[in-house]
Amino acid sequence: MFRPTAPRFGKRTNRLSLKERCENCVIVIPLKTVVARLPLSVSKNHLRRFRQTRSCECRWHIGGDPKTHHTLNYVATSNFQVGFLKRKPKKNGCLSPETRQPPSQTNTPSLEILRNIFGHEKFLPFQEDIIEHILQGKDALVVLPTGGGKSLCYQLPACTFNGLTVVVSPLIALMQDQVMQLQRREIRAAFLNHTVEEEDYITTMQEVRSGEIKLLYIAPETLVQRPEIHVMLHDSNVACLAIDEAHCVSQWGHDFRPTYRELGWVREQFPDAVCIALTATATPQVRADITESLNIPEDNHFIDSFNRENLFLSVESRFELLGQTLAFLKKHANESGIIYCQRRKHVDWLCEQLGTHGISSLPYHAGLNPEVRKQNQDAFINGNIDVIVATIAFGMGIDKPDVRVVLHAWLPKDMESYYQEIGRSGRDGERAECLLLFSLDDEDTITEFIDDGHPSQREHRIESLQKFIAWANSTECRREELLTYFGEEYATQNCGMCDNCRKAKAEQVDLTTSAQKFLSCLYWVNESNTKEVFDEAYLIGTLRSENTCISICLPAGALYIIDILRGETQEKIIKNKHHELSTWEIGMEYSKAQWYYLALQFFQYNLFECDAQDGSLHLTDKGRKINTKTIAPDDRFWGFPVDLVDMDSENSITVELNTYESASDEQYEYDSVLFEKLRHKRSSIAEEDEIKASQVLPRDSLKEMATQLPQTAEEFNQIRGIGKVKMKYADDFLPIIRAYCEEQGVDSTERETEELNTSESAQEHEIDSVENETEEPNTSESASEESNTYAPELFEQLRDKCRIVAKTEQRRIFNERTLKEMATYFPQTEESFIKIYGVGPKKTERYAKVFLPIIQNYCKKHGVESVENETEAPKYI
Numbered sequence: 001m002f003r004p005t006a007p008r009f010g011k012r013t014n015r016l017s018l019k020e021r022c023e024n025c026v027i028v029i030p031l032k033t034v035v036a037r038l039p040l041s042v043s044k045n046h047l048r049r050f051r052q053t054r055s056c057e058c059r060w061h062i063g064g065d066p067k068t069h070h071t072l073n074y075v076a077t078s079n080f081q082v083g084f085l086k087r088k089p090k091k092n093g094c095l096s097p098e099t100r101q102p103p104s105q106t107n108t109p110s111l112e113i114l115r116n117i118f119g120h121e122k123f124l125p126f127q128e129d130i131i132e133h134i135l136q137g138k139d140a141l142v143v144l145p146t147g148g149g150k151s152l153c154y155q156l157p158a159c160t161f162n163g164l165t166v167v168v169s170p171l172i173a174l175m176q177d178q179v180m181q182l183q184r185r186e187i188r189a190a191f192l193n194h195t196v197e198e199e200d201y202i203t204t205m206q207e208v209r210s211g212e213i214k215l216l217y218i219a220p221e222t223l224v225q226r227p228e229i230h231v232m233l234h235d236s237n238v239a240c241l242a243i244d245e246a247h248c249v250s251q252w253g254h255d256f257r258p259t260y261r262e263l264g265w266v267r268e269q270f271p272d273a274v275c276i277a278l279t280a281t282a283t284p285q286v287r288a289d290i291t292e293s294l295n296i297p298e299d300n301h302f303i304d305s306f307n308r309e310n311l312f313l314s315v316e317s318r319f320e321l322l323g324q325t326l327a328f329l330k331k332h333a334n335e336s337g338i339i340y341c342q343r344r345k346h347v348d349w350l351c352e353q354l355g356t357h358g359i360s361s362l363p364y365h366a367g368l369n370p371e372v373r374k375q376n377q378d379a380f381i382n383g384n385i386d387v388i389v390a391t392i393a394f395g396m397g398i399d400k401p402d403v404r405v406v407l408h409a410w411l412p413k414d415m416e417s418y419y420q421e422i423g424r425s426g427r428d429g430e431r432a433e434c435l436l437l438f439s440l441d442d443e444d445t446i447t448e449f450i451d452d453g454h455p456s457q458r459e460h461r462i463e464s465l466q467k468f469i470a471w472a473n474s475t476e477c478r479r480e481e482l483l484t485y486f487g488e489e490y491a492t493q494n495c496g497m498c499d500n501c502r503k504a505k506a507e508q509v510d511l512t513t514s515a516q517k518f519l520s521c522l523y524w525v526n527e528s529n530t531k532e533v534f535d536e537a538y539l540i541g542t543l544r545s546e547n548t549c550i551s552i553c554l555p556a557g558a559l560y561i562i563d564i565l566r567g568e569t570q571e572k573i574i575k576n577k578h579h580e581l582s583t584w585e586i587g588m589e590y591s592k593a594q595w596y597y598l599a600l601q602f603f604q605y606n607l608f609e610c611d612a613q614d615g616s617l618h619l620t621d622k623g624r625k626i627n628t629k630t631i632a633p634d635d636r637f638w639g640f641p642v643d644l645v646d647m648d649s650e651n652s653i654t655v656e657l658n659t660y661e662s663a664s665d666e667q668y669e670y671d672s673v674l675f676e677k678l679r680h681k682r683s684s685i686a687e688e689d690e691i692k693a694s695q696v697l698p699r700d701s702l703k704e705m706a707t708q709l710p711q712t713a714e715e716f717n718q719i720r721g722i723g724k725v726k727m728k729y730a731d732d733f734l735p736i737i738r739a740y741c742e743e744q745g746v747d748s749t750e751r752e753t754e755e756l757n758t759s760e761s762a763q764e765h766e767i768d769s770v771e772n773e774t775e776e777p778n779t780s781e782s783a784s785e786e787s788n789t790y791a792p793e794l795f796e797q798l799r800d801k802c803r804i805v806a807k808t809e810q811r812r813i814f815n816e817r818t819l820k821e822m823a824t825y826f827p828q829t830e831e832s833f834i835k836i837y838g839v840g841p842k843k844t845e846r847y848a849k850v851f852l853p854i855i856q857n858y859c860k861k862h863g864v865e866s867v868e869n870e871t872e873a874p875k876y877i
Ligand SMILES: Nc1ncnc2c1ncn2[C@@H]1O[C@H](COP(=O)(O)OP(=O)(O)OP(=O)(O)O)[C@@H](O)[C@H]1O
Pocket: 120, 121, 122, 123, 124, 127, 144, 145, 146, 147, 148, 149, 150, 151, 152, 279, 280, 397, 398, 399
């Protein structure tokens, strides 16, 4: 690990000496890091002592650097930890920012540097004031929106200072980029983080010491935890300390990193340096926290408006992810866009689907190898692809000016994350559109993610999530609410750039009669003897006019209803005798495109729904209430008039009959690759037998196979939808599943639903941009451990119940492991129910009353008591 070479132990290192133990240790780090990194700062002798102390009980200090008039110590402890000791203030030092002299600097005017070195004609708002302030040696907290030009606020002063500017940045990819850009401008910049090879690390340190480097980007962990860095910085002339992503300092921030907390202390180490903290997202509470941690008084705050006027904000409920995504992208064909997904497998799946629909896209997430990630990112930045589908790992520091679209396919975890992510669009000031697709299930997923996180953060994170959900559900101006969240007043009545304001502007009209025509036609089609079986398909496209462009995503069946309303006589309608229905030809007052727009509104407002199994359409309770002659005034349907989109001419329609299989949320709980294989098999059987694919097996059965991975005929028989008759397909599907499991090295008993895991651990390491995403499932503990101990009868009962609830709620409630745990530990109260794997407070609140009675009955019948202690799980009776 450590290979010392003689020349590295120069005179300088001999100045350090071992000292007594001190109790003021403030930071701890693994000793091995120090041993590996000490050669520049410690003599051979000390290293020997260090090695000896690694296995003994006593503590040591090494420290003392007379040249810099302060004491810098390291403590090695028995558990191999090292800590810095607080430095003694310099005798002649000035710790107070008020009395600080401006750092020594050249006299070149800022504007000249801006033009000659950075190539910008003039300053962006706030930049000049901030730069002037920093040049005067005054600390600053800078809160400018994404793309507001924050970097220049420390990069430009760095060029005039005679000393070093240290830039703390949590994102490795970002620091690499920035350093490259600076080097292109012939500014001497370098970075240090855990990815830097030892040789480069040492070279950079030498260059810093010799004063060659103007800007040193450094990861917070490297700065805080590596003693040799401190020695180096104390040997150098630090003129400025810039702290990027400063919201990470605050425990109220969306991205709190404990290491950032230590920066307050680091800042104290360099009292003569000016400090600038920068962030794009900081609520008043976060700002207060930064102020306190870094001691930057309020009159040194530069806070720009959070309002990004050019971003159009809208929220839709997510009823058909792929369809809605395609429709949205169609509206922005050939434009550059980012799609954020919650999990890596969503990214892969969606990206693949977009590819098959002709959209040039690439994935980006931490599961991809760094080279591929870099290639994909470059392809996006260089415009070689239109869309990047990514987890939250993507985007920090991405400076692509012409991103026109940000689509959140799932709810982000809070307002700050959302704001930061949408901020990556429209950086050129041109209009960009940000759509959030949101389903109530998202709340559960994020809550689970929060539950897995640090308990001290839970309450605050839940509160932030609730605020964000309230915002997503709100009918008020989205911009105003967002700005209020960041502590800013917004006086404009109607921003005109969010869905709610646009709706408020457009006067709603009574569409009850049109709704009744549509719904009653649908009703009669369903009632007719020749009930039409619709394809499992969606219709997507856009309705364009001079002023508007509306995304359309409709189940294919709606098109058929519209054809009847419009008196079409196509073969299918005649064959089904639907031209004899009383509703045939009753919708001639509107064009086809206008009906699409109406049907879209009926669908979005849930007047009818589409069965994910066979594409059939059904009236909802809401729809039935409207579809009566004696409709109550309160039940009338108000919506947007068809002329809103100016669709008089058929030419304005660009709807394409671009159909594809529907994908419900549930899809993402099973293995989509295996599902595709099974579906392929189903199609070939259907073709051979000349029947519809859904007549072979329903999609749900395939989904369940791709979840449960049955290996034997008995297990196959357990899959829903497989009865005696369908058992004939066991030999068709089982070999595919077995082969897949073998290929993937999966044991069916070990498989469990993927769970979100927090990236807390990432905080303990240097944060690579890709580490900052929701982690992939944790499958460390397997259900197989309990598989011998659960009560099968109870398990079956719980599973049946689960299926019934899942059917109603259109989503899976508990996975197999959770049910097995229930059938092992027999929770009979909410307190014990909540402790079961995969349950948590949210699900307890919702489902305890459904599942507890089953468990209680079972326990009563079999004389079983709950088992609180998981280690003493009983054998089932
Ligand atoms: N005075 C200026 N004139 C023109 N362009 C500028 C100016 N200052 C900065 N820029 C450019 O604006 C873009 C955004 O700058 P920068 O990356 O510093 O923003 P930021 O506020 O740090 O954004 P983020 O929070 O997303 O990191 C960059 O391309 C930068 O070169």
